[in-house]
Amino acid sequence: MATCEVCGNSYGMTFEVHAQGAVHVFDCFSCAIHRMAPICEHCRVQIIGQGVEADGHWYCGAHCARAEGKVGIVDRV
């Protein structure tokens, strides 16, 4: 039994996420998303899908990248 690092819930069905050499433990996907998802730098929404990375900045989609002045960004569908 492990403890979710976000909400502290001890739960038999926790799962691990290995990212960038670290191991994170969560009890549910909403906690994992809360901890792992990058934040769109334009609209501040959490990026659950692929997102768009431009010049080291993360956006939820091409429309937000363009709104921040990043040109030539298109959504990958």
Ligand SMILES: [Zn+2]
């Ligand atoms: Zn949790």
Ligand SMILES: [Zn+2]
């Ligand atoms: Zn956005």
